[in-house]
Amino acid sequence: MNTLENIKKTMTEKVDPLLEQHFGSSTITGYENDILYIKLQGACASCPSAQDTVNDVIREIVMNDHPEVKDVVLDTSVDQDLIDFAKELLSKKK
Numbered sequence: 001m002n003t004l005e006n007i008k009k010t011m012t013e014k015v016d017p018l019l020e021q022h023f024g025s026s027t028i029t030g031y032e033n034d035i036l037y038i039k040l041q042g043a044c045a046s047c048p049s050a051q052d053t054v055n056d057v058i059r060e061i062v063m064n065d066h067p068e069v070k071d072v073v074l075d076t077s078v079d080q081d082l083i084d085f086a087k088e089l090l091s092k093k094k
Contacts, residue, residue, distance in 0.1 A: 003068060004031050010065045011038075015058050019044050029077075034070040036062060039077075050074060060069070 001009070016025050024044025030037035032071060038058065040050050047053070051074055059072040 003066065004028075004094040005035060007031065007062060007066055007069065010062060014061050014065070018057065019053075022047070034068055036069055036072045037067065037075045039075045 003073055011026055011028065019025050019040070019042070022043055024042035024047070026044075027039045027041060028036065029039050036049040038054070039045070040047070040053070044053065044078060054072060062072050063069050
């Protein structure tokens with residue numbers, strides 16, 4: 001198993017069960033230069049404590065299991081599909 005597969009396993013087995021308790025989950029959006037980028041989903045995506053969850057919980061779990069990971073960063077970008085959907089809705093209102 002390569003590093004990213006091992007990280008995915010950690011996310012699935014250790015992180016997601018914690019997020020599921022709050023009706024959320026996570027998705028890895030990238031892994032570059034030993035930095036893991038993740039998005040929170042479900043109720044966790046809009047939680048005011050999302051950044052704290054990444055900083056205080058997820059980062060610790062991932063970096064303890066994978067010392068090669070230098071940081072875990074919350075990806076707050078907006079999905080292009082959502083932008084396209086919003087544009088479609090707005091164009092129908094004209």
